[in-house]
Amino acid sequence: MSPGAPNPTPKNKVYDRQLSWQVAHSLWASFRYATQGIRYAFITQRNFRIHVLIGSIALGLGLALNLEAVKMAVIALTIGLVLALELINTAIESVVDLTVEQQYHDLAKIAKDCAAGAVLIGALASLIVALSLLIPPLLIRLTSLLG
Numbered sequence: 001m002s003p004g005a006p007n008p009t010p011k012n013k014v015y016d017r018q019l020s021w022q023v024a025h026s027l028w029a030s031f032r033y034a035t036q037g038i039r040y041a042f043i044t045q046r047n048f049r050i051h052v053l054i055g056s057i058a059l060g061l062g063l064a065l066n067l068e069a070v071k072m073a074v075i076a077l078t079i080g081l082v083l084a085l086e087l088i089n090t091a092i093e094s095v096v097d098l099t100v101e102q103q104y105h106d107l108a109k110i111a112k113d114c115a116a117g118a119v120l121i122g123a124l125a126s127l128i129v130a131l132s133l134l135i136p137p138l139l140i141r142l143t144s145l146l147g
């Protein structure tokens with residue numbers, strides 16, 4: 001260990017999760033905490049609600065257009081990806097706020113900006129996927145309705 005370096009946390013504390021205030025001891029408890037996280041993100045994060053709305057519209061449109069199962073699965077996967085990224089972004093925001101509170105810190109900015117960038121990239125990719133799968137059958141349906 002180099003001089004001046006902080007003492008490492010004992011391994012048993014890390015492996016036994018002794019640093020956690022509480023540990024979920026059942027599958028049901030883990031599921032309950034996970035749904036509480038999703039609920040928190042839905043209530044507090046406007047972007048999360050927008051993603052849920054756009055994702056529901058894309059899935060509804062896919063169903064209305066009788067999209068093949070594989071295409072529906074790809075759309076569902078990209079929606080899930082964006083929502084999961086939004087949840088990770090929210091988690092990072094919370095950890096940053098917990099660490100620096102209302103102080104400005106360059107590293108806090110980098111962490112938050114990069115997390116937000118990850119969501120943006122995921123959202124753009126899923127938009128491209130959804131549009132390329134939905135637009136062609138939508139145009140066919142519209143032209144057959146109008147013509």
Ligand SMILES: Nc1ncnc2c1ncn2[C@@H]1O[C@H](COP(=O)(O)OP(=O)(O)OP(=O)(O)O)[C@@H](O)[C@H]1O
Nearest residue numbers: 045089093100102103104105106108109112113116
């Ligand atoms: N403690 C901080 N130090 C430096 N910059 C910060 C700090 N807190 C927030 N910021 C800056 O303000 C921006 C907005 O902060 P916020 O906490 O709303 O995160 P966000 O990722 O933009 O939120 P959302 O994803 O909900 O839009 C961050 O992206 C970052 O650039």
